Amino acid sequence: xxxxxxxxxxxxxxxxxxxxxxxxxxxxxxxxxxxxxxxxxxxxxxxxxxxxxxxxxxxxxxxxxxxxxxxxxxxxxxxxxxxxxxxxxxxxxx
Amino acid sequence: xxxxxxxxxxxxxxxxxxxxxxxxxxxxxxxxxxxxxxxxxxxxxxxxxxxxxxxxxxxxxxxxxxxxxxxxxxxxxxxxxxxxxxxxxxxxxxxxxxxxxxxxxxxxxxxxxxxxxxxxxxxxxxxxxxxxxxxxxxxxxxxxxxxxxxxxxxxxxxxxxxxxxxxxxxxxxxxxxxxxxxxxxxxxxxxxxxxxxxxxxxxxxxxxxxxxxxxxxxxxxxxxxxxxxxxxxxxxxxxxxxxxxxxxxxxxxxxxxxxxxxxxxxxxxxxxxxxxxxxxxxxxxxxxxxxxxxxxxxxxxxxxxxxxxxxxxxxxxxxxxxxxxxxxxxxxxxxxxxxxxxxxxxxxxxxxxxxxxxxxxxxxxxxxxxxxxxxxxxxxxxxxxxxxxxxxxxxxxxxxxxxxxxxxxxxxxxxxxxxxxxxxxxxxxxxxxxxxxxxxxxxxxxxxxxxxxxxxxxxxxxxxxxxxxxxxxx
Numbered sequence: 001x002x003x004x005x006x007x008x009x010x011x012x013x014x015x016x017x018x019x020x021x022x023x024x025x026x027x028x029x030x031x032x033x034x035x036x037x038x039x040x041x042x043x044x045x046x047x048x049x050x051x052x053x054x055x056x057x058x059x060x061x062x063x064x065x066x067x068x069x070x071x072x073x074x075x076x077x078x079x080x081x082x083x084x085x086x087x088x089x090x091x092x093x094x
Numbered sequence: 095x096x097x098x099x100x101x102x103x104x105x106x107x108x109x110x111x112x113x114x115x116x117x118x119x120x121x122x123x124x125x126x127x128x129x130x131x132x133x134x135x136x137x138x139x140x141x142x143x144x145x146x147x148x149x150x151x152x153x154x155x156x157x158x159x160x161x162x163x164x165x166x167x168x169x170x171x172x173x174x175x176x177x178x179x180x181x182x183x184x185x186x187x188x189x190x191x192x193x194x195x196x197x198x199x200x201x202x203x204x205x206x207x208x209x210x211x212x213x214x215x216x217x218x219x220x221x222x223x224x225x226x227x228x229x230x231x232x233x234x235x236x237x238x239x240x241x242x243x244x245x246x247x248x249x250x251x252x253x254x255x256x257x258x259x260x261x262x263x264x265x266x267x268x269x270x271x272x273x274x275x276x277x278x279x280x281x282x283x284x285x286x287x288x289x290x291x292x293x294x295x296x297x298x299x300x301x302x303x304x305x306x307x308x309x310x311x312x313x314x315x316x317x318x319x320x321x322x323x324x325x326x327x328x329x330x331x332x333x334x335x336x337x338x339x340x341x342x343x344x345x346x347x348x349x350x351x352x353x354x355x356x357x358x359x360x361x362x363x364x365x366x367x368x369x370x371x372x373x374x375x376x377x378x379x380x381x382x383x384x385x386x387x388x389x390x391x392x393x394x395x396x397x398x399x400x401x402x403x404x405x406x407x408x409x410x411x412x413x414x415x416x417x418x419x420x421x422x423x424x425x426x427x428x429x430x431x432x433x434x435x436x437x438x439x440x441x442x443x444x445x446x447x448x449x450x451x452x453x454x455x456x457x458x459x460x461x462x463x464x465x466x467x468x469x470x471x472x473x474x475x476x477x478x479x480x481x482x483x484x485x486x487x488x489x490x491x492x493x494x495x496x497x498x499x500x501x502x503x504x505x506x507x508x509x510x511x512x513x514x515x516x517x518x519x520x521x522x523x524x525x526x527x528x529x530x531x532x533x534x535x536x537x538x539x540x541x542x543x544x545x546x547x548x549x550x551x552x553x554x555x556x557x558x559x560x561x562x563x564x565x566x567x568x
Contacts, residue, residue: 013360015176052169052365058373064111064148067118067132075128075136075235085127086232089178092224 005030096294097326101251101318104286105264107243107274108220109152114239115219116143116186121241123280127234135239137181142368145170149241150193150372151382152273153217156243157194158386159271160212164379168193169371170217173361178233179221187244189363192216193372199247200391201263203256207391210260211248218242237281243273249288249299254318261285261311266390270415284309289318290335291325300325301335305342305349317342321349393418401431410439417443420453420460428464430471437463437484445488457491466494478551479503507554509561512545515553516561519544530566538562 007027011018018026069075072085081088111121117134134141157164171189197212220240225232245264251257265276265283276283285308290300305321308314321340328335340349388396390412397408397418411418421438425431442463446452466484469475475483475498486497498504506512519541520527530537538559545558 013174013362053367053370055370057370059375060144060370061147061150062118062144064113064146065118066113066120069119069130069132070136072126072128075131081230083230083232085129086225086234087128087178088230088232090231091229092178092226092231 005034095330097291097329098294099252099318099322099325100249100290100292100299101253101257102249102288103245103247103251103257103260103314104288105245105247105261106220106284106286107245107268107276108282109149109241109243110272110274111146111148111152111241113146115146115149115217115241116239119239122236123277123282125236127232127236130236131238136235137183137238143186143366145369145372146241149217151385152241153193153215153243154374154379154382155271155385156215156245156268156273157197158383159267159273159389160194160197160199160215160245162194162197162212162215164194164374165191167191167371167373170366170369171363172366173363175359175361177221178231179224180238181222181235185219185221186366186369187218188216191371199260199263199267201259202391203259208256208259210250213246213248215243215245218244249290254315254322257287257318258311258315261314263391265311266412270387270390271385272387278310281309285311285314287314287317287321289321289325291322291329300329301337303335303337304339306339306352308342313342313344316344316347317349320347324349397422401425401435403432403435407432407435407439411435414443416453424460424464428467430467433467433471434463437467441481441484442488445485449488457489458487458493462487462494469494469498473505473507473554474498475503475505476551476555479505482551503552505554506549506552507557509557512549512553512558512561513565515545515548516541516558516565518548519562520565527566538566541566 005027007018007023007030010030011023076082076085076087079087108121113119114121114130114135117132119130119132119135122130134143154164156162168188169191170186172184173187173189174184176183192214194215195213197215198209199212200207200209202208220237220242222233222235222238225234247260251260268274269276274282287305287308288302289305290302292298292300303321303325305317308317320342325335339352341352342349394405394408394412397403397411398405403411411421417438421431421435424438425434428434466480466487469483470477470480479498483494483497483503486492486501487494492500523541523544526537526540530541541562542555542559545553545562546555549558
């Protein structure tokens with residue numbers, strides 16, 4: 001993994017805008033984090049199977065059964081704006 | 095230079111479950127907005143998804159129906175993006191370890207059987223539905239979290255018509271297997287189309303253009319009928335196509351560019367930490383394999399072979415599965431299955447339609463249809479009388495043999511009786527009789543009709559014809 005990060009690109013993906021000062025602080029912090037990863041790479045993992053989870057648990061499911069939902073009023077309780085039962089958001093332009 | 099199209103389809107299908115993928119909210123179309131929602135499908139902080147086992151089963155069942163491999167390890171991943179159709183800012187999907195991989199769909203096309211290979215069918219969650227107003231957009235989360243399966247095809251499709259037939263075949267299979275109702279009106283099937291063109295005979299793929307979010311199969315066909323010539327036109331003029339996403343405008347009948355590769359999404363997939371992997375056991379898989387059904391195409395071919403049915407009749411029984419099952423129940427032991435198919439399709443289906451009833455409401459036993467056909471085939475009743483008998487048995491449930499007996503409908507094949515009727519008909523119609531003698535062959539049909547009328551439809555028509563001819567030529 002490269003320790004060079006395109007900070008502006010990462011910020012854009014996260015939809016945050018950074019001042020030049022923030023960019024330099026976060027940039028060096030992220031570099032440190034990547035440094036830890038480099039350190040982890042030194043561990044010998046030959047013969048260790050990659051896993052997406054630390055717990056050796058699989059097949060956790062629920063039955064296909066209907067449960068009560070929230071009422072419309074409850075669902076919209078925290079909405080900054082709503083109308084006709086819908087959450088209102090700034091107009092989406094694709 | 096001649097060009098050819100290379101088409102691959104990503105088909106999204108809502109699975110037929112009672113509840114959503116990660117929570118117990120109802121998987122149901124058409125409810126008032128935001129009434130089948132809870133903290134999980136609203137993406138509120140601190141909630142945990144728990145996978146719906148039936149959705150996992152239906153995905154694996156699809157894999158079996160599409161001849162896929164079912165890997166012994168599958169997991170879910172987060173696909174990250176910002177859009178108001180997903181409140182969590184990620185969609186849970188299967189990225190590199192899907193539930194099924196590598197299969198195919200066979201279907202009838204251009205008078206033969208075509209095959210489109212399937213890359214994978216994976217499981218994900220549907221997203222909320224957006225409505226656009228003058229100044230704002232509205233979001234309804236009822237659809238968010240509905241189990242959604244994505245069937246990805248290899249780029250094996252070469253024309254708009256082939257894409258259309260593939261989609262119909264895929265839909266028929268999924269409906270047959272009980273995987274999805276595939277109700278297009280309810281948005282249960284949506285499709286992304288990948289299409290490129292290249293000089294015929296070459297193997298390198300052209301720039302891939304994606305047409306997003308098609309919600310009808312005829313729309314897919316129309317979009318491709320527009321897009322393929324458009325690309326060929328650009329390339330043959332020496333122009334260059336770049337990888338991009340387009341939108342189909344059904345009203346204008348054109349595709350238009352939405353975004354090019356420079357603005358392509360970077361989804362930053364990573365394993366979903368809130369869900370454990372799935373490792374299907376032998377037992378679990380065996381349980382699902384018991385739900386595998388005969389595929390529509392196989393059923394059609396079998397009906398044609400086992401019962402000598404013409405293709406349209408077999409297709410009718412494929413589309414109307416209960417009617418097909420009813421037919422097979424009778425035809426298995428019957429002497430003349432073809433005639434039985436005729437009665438079931440042309441008469442029984444029409445009667446059911448007229449009376450707005452179903453097979454479950456029938457008053458007569460299935461064997462009665464076989465009995466009716468036997469009565470015709472043995473010459474006991476004519477086809478015309480059979481209609482009357484059928485009408486009676488449909489409304490009362492009385493056995494056809496009994497109806498014939500009670501109403502005295504048996505066909506008269508007694509030569510003496512028919513001779514007398516023929517004499518009567520000739521005497522009463524001297525004109526047509528003379529016409530026939532003068533060489534007008536068609537006049538015989540008129541006289542035959544008169545004999546049938548005199549016999550109230552019971553005379554054996556073939557016999558009546560023979561006798562009339564003999565008498566008139568004498």
